[in-house]
Amino acid sequence: MVQTTFFAPDSVPLIAPGQPLAPVIVESFSDAGIDLADNDILVVAQKIVSKSENRYRRLASITPGEEARDFAARCQKDPRFIQAVLDETERVIRCSPGVFIVRHRRGYCLANAGIDQSNIDPVDDDVVLLLPEDPDASARQLRSEIRQLAGADVGIVISDSFGRPWRLGTTGVCIGCAGVLPIHDQRGQKDLYGRTLQVTQPAIGDEIAAAASLVMGEANEGRPLALLRGLSVIPGNPPATELIRASNEDLFR
Amino acid sequence: MVQTTFFAPDSVPLIAPGQPLAPVIVESFSDAGIDLADNDILVVAQKIVSKSENRYRRLASITPGEEARDFAARCQKDPRFIQAVLDETERVIRCSPGVFIVRHRRGYCLANAGIDQSNIDPVDDDVVLLLPEDPDASARQLRSEIRQLAGADVGIVISDSFGRPWRLGTTGVCIGCAGVLPIHDQRGQKDLYGRTLQVTQPAIGDEIAAAASLVMGEANEGRPLALLRGLSVIPGNPPATELIRASNEDLFR
Numbered sequence: 001m002v003q004t005t006f007f008a009p010d011s012v013p014l015i016a017p018g019q020p021l022a023p024v025i026v027e028s029f030s031d032a033g034i035d036l037a038d039n040d041i042l043v044v045a046q047k048i049v050s051k052s053e054n055r056y057r058r059l060a061s062i063t064p065g066e067e068a069r070d071f072a073a074r075c076q077k078d079p080r081f082i083q084a085v086l087d088e089t090e091r092v093i094r095c096s097p098g099v100f101i102v103r104h105r106r107g108y109c110l111a112n113a114g115i116d117q118s119n120i121d122p123v124d125d126d127v128v129l130l131l132p133e134d135p136d137a138s139a140r141q142l143r144s145e146i147r148q149l150a151g152a153d154v155g156i157v158i159s160d161s162f163g164r165p166w167r168l169g170t171t172g173v174c175i176g177c178a179g180v181l182p183i184h185d186q187r188g189q190k191d192l193y194g195r196t197l198q199v200t201q202p203a204i205g206d207e208i209a210a211a212a213s214l215v216m217g218e219a220n221e222g223r224p225l226a227l228l229r230g231l232s233v234i235p236g237n238p239p240a241t242e243l244i245r246a247s248n249e250d251l252f253r
Numbered sequence: 254m255v256q257t258t259f260f261a262p263d264s265v266p267l268i269a270p271g272q273p274l275a276p277v278i279v280e281s282f283s284d285a286g287i288d289l290a291d292n293d294i295l296v297v298a299q300k301i302v303s304k305s306e307n308r309y310r311r312l313a314s315i316t317p318g319e320e321a322r323d324f325a326a327r328c329q330k331d332p333r334f335i336q337a338v339l340d341e342t343e344r345v346i347r348c349s350p351g352v353f354i355v356r357h358r359r360g361y362c363l364a365n366a367g368i369d370q371s372n373i374d375p376v377d378d379d380v381v382l383l384l385p386e387d388p389d390a391s392a393r394q395l396r397s398e399i400r401q402l403a404g405a406d407v408g409i410v411i412s413d414s415f416g417r418p419w420r421l422g423t424t425g426v427c428i429g430c431a432g433v434l435p436i437h438d439q440r441g442q443k444d445l446y447g448r449t450l451q452v453t454q455p456a457i458g459d460e461i462a463a464a465a466s467l468v469m470g471e472a473n474e475g476r477p478l479a480l481l482r483g484l485s486v487i488p489g490n491p492p493a494t495e496l497i498r499a500s501n502e503d504l505f506r
Contacts (some may be wrong), residue, residue, distance in 0.1 A: 169459070172460065
């Protein structure tokens with residue numbers, strides 16, 4: 001039997017701007033009675049990574065350009081907020097009242113380039129929080145710091161919640177990873193009856209992030225960390241950007 | 254601390270066409286030393302539900318129409334297979350060499366209307382397996398039968414693996430459920446700092462299916478069942494079709 005357990009500590013302190021994350025992570029699990037171990041997979045919410053990397057912007061410091069003012073009028077949002085989104089954006093996918101969906105410069109397609117104002121401190125309508133500059137690099141660095149602090153070789157998944165075409169609601173997705181294979185290409189293997197599999201390519205990174213979201217919550221639970229223990233994953237170190245379809249290969253459009 | 258465990262038994266027998274599923278499920282977990290209990294969530298792979306419901310079609314029995322022959326030429330697939338897909342389809346989304354993506358008559362957008370030939374017995378290129386006729390009804394019935402057989406009130410998620418726009422690979426999704434709230438609308442709740450949440454609406458059903466996929470595998474693992482224990486979920490009984498965006502509300506298109 002395969003058995004896998006997720007742990008999400010309740011006692012994670014709020015992260016101050018620029019505060020190093022690795023010590024908080026190790027201590028939060030230690031306080032919950034869990035010592036990090038080799039082959040554990042640690043899921044870290046994007047929001048605390050961004051806070052730790054001080055990815056705040058003050059809207060008051062932003063002067064919206066003409067394009068931002070135009071989109072802002074169409075989606076009925078603050079033009080300075082839209083300028084902050086455009087500064088992170090490769091191209092705009094959809095702009096309509098209340099909706100601004102873009103392809104982020106790192107390839108993710110999501111609302112508002114992942115910039116948001118919930119669960120950030122201080123409660124200040126002037127402050128927004130961007131995604132980490134390079135979530136794969138953040139994951140690699142966290143992995144290295146945790147190895148130094150705790151002596152454990154853990155895999156890291158940095159998770160965010162995205163909406164998706166065709167289906168309602170959000171699910172956890174992997175925007176950065178280290179030491180975890182984000183996508184497992186099983187095409188060419190045989191099925192239970194010896195037939196060659198044509199399309200089996202599970203997006204392990206996203207499934208880990210989605211699973212973690214179940215124990216982390218997304219609203220006000222204050223659980224930005226989850227540990228996954230017992231999953232036998234394929235070792236590997238490709239970036240989470242492997243999960244992104246090239247625009248010209250998007251068979252669903 | 255929140256702690257949630259997934260169990261996936263290795264010893265699930267292959268399901269014969271029309272074989273009742275509930276006794277196999279109860280026995281598989283019992284053989285693995287697990288008695289089903291109230292509040293457990295049981296994830297069942299679509300494929301064994303379809304087998305149990307005898308959702309096979311023989312290609313030899315299908316005469317493709319003109320539309321099927323036209324699509325088949327464009328996507329380079331068997332016209333009889335394409336006719337089987339069209340028989341389950343509301344509209345065709347994309348047809349190009351090797352690719353046939355449709356909106357299923359129940360609303361799911363996916364390749365080949367979910368019809369496939371892997372992991373089905375007998376290995377016979379003439380046989381294909383459709384999705385269950387009504388996966389929500391299948392879930393409700395399984396739930397009721399398991400309550401009778403095992404005396405446990407479990408939630409049921411029937412899972413499949415879908416590809417998705419914008420991102421590579423497949424993830425587990427919920428195509429039918431009973432006793433599990435498939436989507437948890439937290440909009441209007443307060444965040445950690447008292448700010449009202451605007452968009453927090455986790456797709457719990459899909460996240461459960463994605464998580465289960467990690468322990469079930471998707472290729473040749475022979476683990477079509479997973480049990481999720483320890484997750485505190487909101488009680489509720491809406492159908493999994495709540496996870497489907499109406500075509501005219503698809504903000505991502």
